[in-house]
Amino acid sequence: MTYSMTGYGKAIAELPKKKITIEIKTLNSKQFDLFTRIPSIYKEKEIALRSNLSQKLERGKIDLTFNVEVISKDVSSKIDHHVLSQYLQEIKTLASEMHVPEPEDWFSILLRLPDVMKQDTEELDDAEWIAIEKAVNSALDEVIAFRLQEGTMLENILLTKVENIRQLLAQTLPYESERVEKIKTKIQDGLSNLENIDYDKNRFEQEMIYYIEKLDINEERNRLENHLDYFIKTLHDGKSQGKKLGFIAQEMGREINTLGSKSNHSEMQQIVVQMKDELEQIKEQILNVL
Structure with missing residues (x-):
């Protein structure tokens, strides 16, 4: 199965005095990058949260948010x-210095200013954390399910693009013999146009064979076919194959580039350009594969 690095999950921990909404969002990244927005009371558990998320999500840019809503009227x-x-x-001093009137409703202003209201220090108890952990795991399950759904779509796109490259590669076959004959004829015509030039025909044939062998693309074609097969096999091997698929795509690119440089044929070069376009789309999609 193929997993995407894009995901979203949400869960709610219902507690006697508060309701905590937990959200997890993930995007693609080369490694595990966790960003947390949680109240200070839960900071002591951040290492445990990081360990849990890294084990289950493995890779990606991950945002973890706790939104706390106090529902108890008994607030100390x-x-x-x-x-x-x-x-x-x-405020009175500033009003006097700036020659502006003082506020009429002092309390509505003062009570909203930082640190005017102070609460008794709250301690995290085990029961509360167990409820939060359960909610975090529920949100993680949603993220993983989301990633699988997105990964299935990614897999279908990648398989289509690989098949497109395979079909384009097959289209180069009819041009292979035509290409060799065209090169051979071009060289022979060039020699025949030279006046009073005598040459060793046996040596010419040897040089011609050597030159044509240098332009032979069968080896590149076979290697590209093998890379396409290996790409599909790796795609089906399980999750966390994104980096490996990227390496295979690089090897595919090398063979396609060599095909283009060796082709020396306008129609084949047009096919190579299409193959490069399909490969670029594969590389873009791979960036989001776990």
Whole structure:
């Protein structure tokens, strides 16, 4: 099965005093890159979260977000009188210096300023973390299912592109004998146009064979066929094959480039250009394969 690195999962942990919505988003990346946005109370568990996500997601740019909604009315918060008094004095001083009127509704402004409201230090208990871990794992299951769905579509695209290259490669066969004869005739015509030039026909035949062998593309064609077969085999070998597929695509590119440089035939070169286009699309898709 082929997995994409693109995925999304969401789960909710329902607790007595709060509701925590956990979201995991993943995109393609060369390695495991985790970015977390979680409240400070859960920071002590970040290493455990990282370990869990790296084992199950392996690779990708991963965003983990905890959105906490307090649902209990029993919130132990207090007004910090000292901070509020400082804000009040500073605002009055600024209003006087800038010659602007003081606010009419002081409390609506002051109570929204940072650190005016302070809460008693909250501690993470085991039951709460167990509920959060369960929600994280549920979100991870959704991400993996999403990745599999996306990976199936990627696999179909890649198989189509590989088959397109195979068909284009087959289209070069009819031009092979024509190409060799055209080169041979061109050289012979060039020699016949030279006046008063005598040459050793046996040596000419030997040089002609050597030259044509240098232009032979059967070896490149066979290697490219093998690379196409190996690409499909690797694609079906299981997940986490993205990097390996990238290496195979590079080898495919080398053979296609050599075909183009050796072809010396306009129709074949047009086919090579189409093969390169299909290969570039394969490389783009591989970037998102796990």
